[in-house]
Amino acid sequence: MKYLVGFMLMLAGCVAGGCTAPAPRLVVTDPDPSVKIPAIKKAVDDKDQPAARQMVEDLENDDAAVRFYAIEGLFRLTGERFGYDYYASPADRAAAVKRWREWLDEQSQ
Secondary structure, eight states: OHHHHHHHHHHHHHHHHTOOOOOOOOOTTOSOHHHHHHHHHHHHHTTOGGGHHHHHHHTTOSOHHHHHHHHHHHHHHHSOOTTOOTTSOHHHHHHHHHHHHHHHHHHTO
C-alpha cells in the first residue's frame, strides 16, 4: 500500500509539472499584445528589418502599448521617429504614419 501511495504521489507530480501550455511562437503579426510585444522586442534584438513593415502597421493599433513598442522598435532599427507620438490622437498620428509608409516604399526600391 505504501508503494502505491508513493507511486501515486510521483505520478501526480509528473502530471502537474507537465500541464503547462506551450509558449506561443513570437511573431510580430500576432494580434495578441501579449505575444506581439515580446515579438517586437525579439525582432529588434535580431535586427529583423522585414519586421519593420508590421511595426509601421502597428503604429495605428488600438492598444497604446503596442503603438509604444512599435515606435520604439522602429526607432531602434532605423534611428527615426518621423514625428510619431504613440499617445497622440489618431489624426495627429496620421501624418507621421504616412511618412513611415513612404519610408517603407523607399526601402523597397
